[in-house]
Amino acid sequence: MNPELLLSRIRVVLCRPTHPGNIGAAARAMKTMGLADLRLVAPRTFPDPEADARATGAVDLLERAKIHDSLPDALAGTVLAIALSARRRDLGPPPGAPREMVARLLMEAEQGDVALVFGNETVGLTNEEIQRCHAAVTIPTNPEFSSLNLGAAVQVLCYEIRMAAYAGLPPITDLLVTPFASPLATHDELEGLFAHFESVMTETGFLNPAQPGRLMPKLRRLFGRTRLEKDEINILRGILAATRSRTGHGRKA
Numbered sequence: 540m541n542p543e544l545l546l547s548r549i550r551v552v553l554c555r556p557t558h559p560g561n562i563g564a565a566a567r568a569m570k571t572m573g574l575a576d577l578r579l580v581a582p583r584t585f586p587d588p589e590a591d592a593r594a595t596g597a598v599d600l601l602e603r604a605k606i607h608d609s610l611p612d613a614l615a616g617t618v619l620a621i622a623l624s625a626r627r628r629d630l631g632p633p634p635g636a637p638r639e640m641v642a643r644l645l646m647e648a649e650q651g652d653v654a655l656v657f658g659n660e661t662v663g664l665t666n667e668e669i670q671r672c673h674a675a676v677t678i679p680t681n682p683e684f685s686s687l688n689l690g691a692a693v694q695v696l697c698y699e700i701r702m703a704a705y706a707g708l709p710p711i712t713d714l715l716v717t718p719f720a721s722p723l724a725t726h727d728e729l730e731g732l733f734a735h736f737e738s739v740m741t742e743t744g745f746l747n748p749a750q751p752g753r754l755m756p757k758l759r760r761l762f763g764r765t766r767l768e769k770d771e772i773n774i775l776r777g778i779l780a781a782t783r784s785r786t787g788h789g790r791k792a
């Protein structure tokens with residue numbers, strides 16, 4: 540199934556959130572990963588300017604968020620619900636690891652709507668809420684400090700979901716493409732650069748042709764580690780040409 544359709548079937552349910560800022564952070568975490576269906580069970584304060592501020596560009600998710608009186612209401616119509624719990628519970632399903640549980644979530648999203656259920660900032664999920672879920676997830680953490688901020692926990696799960704939905708290769712935005720990149724240099728352009736280096740280094744006395752040592756192989760290795768672009772070759776050759784003219788070895792000399 541198309542990844543976007545799968546992502547649209549995933550609800551993020553926040554049970555009794557206390558801080559509106561965390562609701563905003565959760566909306567932002569969801570939108571960055573392509574999720575959109577936010578459900579709030581009895582939020583203490585919502586809507587709230589603090590939620591809007593923390594959501595920044597994800598205010599549309601807050602506007603569309605549905606508010607429910609109880610968890611069963613928020614889960615109506617879903618085929619699977621997974622609880623997020625920072626600690627082991629006596630009652631409720633045994634906790635699994637995020638990746639394994641996200642794989643199950645996406646598999647079941649092929650059948651219908653599914654939900655991730657997050658707890659209150661102070662007390663987490665109640666036993667009753669956990670028992671409404673089919674499975675539980677604990678994000679592995681430092682055993683001595685295991686509780687993530689609510690918004691951060693939503694982010695970790697949404698990222699795992701996106702990775703799994705796109706089989707590890709989500710399309711990346713063109714923001715990552717360097718705007719001033721030039722085409723890659725060709726083999727002969729690189730050879731031209733090395734020849735230029737060799738002659739300027741010889742003329743300036745830095746390289747002794749009788750005892751060249753490993754200088755040229757080292758320079759080849761240095762530039763081989765990076766993928767030089769045409770513009771970069773031009774800059775380096777420009778520097779070499781300027782050096783040559785200042786040292787009296789320029790074309791006019």
Ligand code: SAH
Pocket residue numbers: 622623624625626656657658659660661662663664676677678679680685686687688689692
């Ligand atoms: N003190 C609470 C934690 C509240 S953090 C407790 O001990 O349960 C708010 C919510 O973020 C949690 O209810 C849970 O849904 C989620 N969360 C935080 N850290 C988590 C972790 N390590 N693994 C899974 N969920 C976590």
